[in-house]
Amino acid sequence: MTFDYDLIVVGAGSGGARAARVAASHGAKVAIAEEFRVGGTCVIRGCVPKKLYVLASRFRDEFEDATGFGWRVGDVAFDWPTLVAAKEKEITRLSGFYEAALASSGVELIRARATLTDPNSVRFANGRTARARYILIATGGAPVLAPHIPGIELGVSSNEIFDLPEFPQRLLIVGGGYIAVEFASVFARLGAKVRLAYRADLPLRGFDDDLRSRLADALKTAGVEHRAGVLPTRITKGAAGLEVEMSDGASLTVDCVLVATGRRPLTQNLGLEAVGVNLRENGAVAVDAHSRASVESIYAVGDVTDRVNLTPVAIREGQAFADSVFGETPTTINYEHTPSAVFTTPEIGTVGLTECEALARHGALDIYEAQFRPLRATLSGRAERVYMKLIVDNSNGRVLGAHILGPEAGEMAQLVAIALRMGATKSDFDATMAVHPTMAEELVTMRAPSRLLRPQA
Structure with a gap:
């Protein structure tokens, strides 16, 4: 052949x-x-x-x-x-x-x-x-334009949102995943009135629940109106913009509907x-x-x-x-400890298991947490908080997950991923010298667990 x-x-x-x-x-x-x-x-x-x-x-x-x-x-x-x-x-x-x-x-x-x-x-x-x-x-x-409701074709996907001919002063975003929350954060800060509608009680399903709740609060502080558990049921074009009927009976008039319900x-x-x-x-x-x-x-x-x-x-x-x-070097990929980031403001950086995942797989856990104002906020007066969380196996001290909400969280998650991939323990984190004053130093200065979790019988 x-x-x-x-x-x-x-x-x-x-x-x-x-x-x-x-x-x-x-x-x-x-x-x-x-x-x-x-x-x-x-x-x-x-x-x-x-x-x-x-x-x-x-x-x-x-x-x-x-x-x-x-x-x-x-x-x-x-x-x-x-x-x-x-x-x-x-x-x-x-x-x-x-x-x-x-x-x-x-x-x-x-x-x-x-x-x-x-x-x-x-x-x-x-x-x-x-x-x-x-x-x-x-x-x-x-992108998938779902749910399949009358008028959904009047919305745009993440493909088109970058190149809208005019800035949408009133924006409805449908979805609770990372694409939805990232664009909610972006357009709210650029000056739009943003509403975020999603099926669940919190955005970012699959992420650690402590990150989800804190990000939801941060987006609200930034002006994003949350409509948890509510989705559009019909979209029509009206004289003043797009008319959107919601599942809770409310009616909205917006300039643009971004459908970010998955790919x-x-x-x-x-x-x-x-x-x-x-x-x-x-x-x-x-x-x-x-x-x-x-x-x-x-x-x-x-x-x-x-x-x-x-x-x-x-x-x-x-x-x-x-x-x-072609290189005669058989290679497979290890997907464990793949770090990820959500580029909202504040940013999320995460690697390893969530609290729920770790509890199901490893049994008893030590949870270490830190919450603080970043140094910048002390002079700016901004109501900003950084949150960091380490999930540790109680039986051997191995760090199973690291979850960060705050400035440059993605940068920190990339480096923490190296430690987790090498099997670092909490004592390894403790023995690492801190760089002061930085936010990242909190990852190596958390000494006492905030709580001990055990699987329910």
Whole structure:
């Protein structure tokens, strides 16, 4: 059997681009197909533009706090088109960087949608066909506009929210996940009246409950109106904006509805099922520990597999795939102790088990907590609190989880993850010298547990 390529990658996001470049470095002939812009969700419509908007929103606090430190700040105003244009310039630069990196690695970029026609063949939207020894699916995920209610199509997803032609003075966000709370935090600080509607009693299901409750309070302080347990039932277009009927009987008039109720793997119309690839109920490609699908020649990495949907995970999976298949170095990914951050203000950084998870798996726990005003707030007068929590196995002292709410929490979680991955104990934390004055020093100065938890009989 003859092949045009050793590898065809479908999707030029973080995972696919890394896999293509590493496979090429191992001597493989590689092509990568992308129907949109090179860089994927993270670069174009996810992590990067979102963090830029987060940083933009935090200047409001900076201007307000400066007075307490002796600065005289004049009138300030925010201009939405300027931010949108600056964001577009930066992601265009990053996309070009990705393209250049692929080219310098010897990877052929095919700007067209790719559909599988058999386990080793691909048809591109431009009419071209090609055969490859291996095919890697790295198409990521896409927002889901749910719940399915009349008028939901009038809302926007996280794809469109970055490029609204006008700033939404009145914004309803539907959903309680990290995308929903991040945009609630951003737009409230940029000056919008934000309402956050979600099914549960608290946002961020799956995170530690102490973080969830404290973040909810912080968002309320920032002006975000919570509608817990309430969802829209109908959306219509009216003379004054979008008219939204809510499940509690209330009626809202808003400029924009952001539907942030989840994402799904982007596997539709790729020909996967026709060539024998098994998909999970939500459309994710079912893969083994080596990212191989049910068809021997087909692999998948990143959000399209719905394992751990984070950009660094997709990159690591792409690297492992290429090293395993083309570098003759069989590699699997250990997903334990994967840190994550939620870029609200205040920020969340977390790694390891939540309190509920640890109690179910390990039995008795020692819980260490610290709450304090950051030094900055002492002069600014802002009602801001930092919260830190360590979950420790009572039987051996091993730190099972670390959860932080406050400035630069994501930066701290990245470093704490190294310690947890190495099996650090609470005594290791205690023996580590503090850096003073910092917020992070609290992680090594908590001496007495705030409570002891035991599983209920």
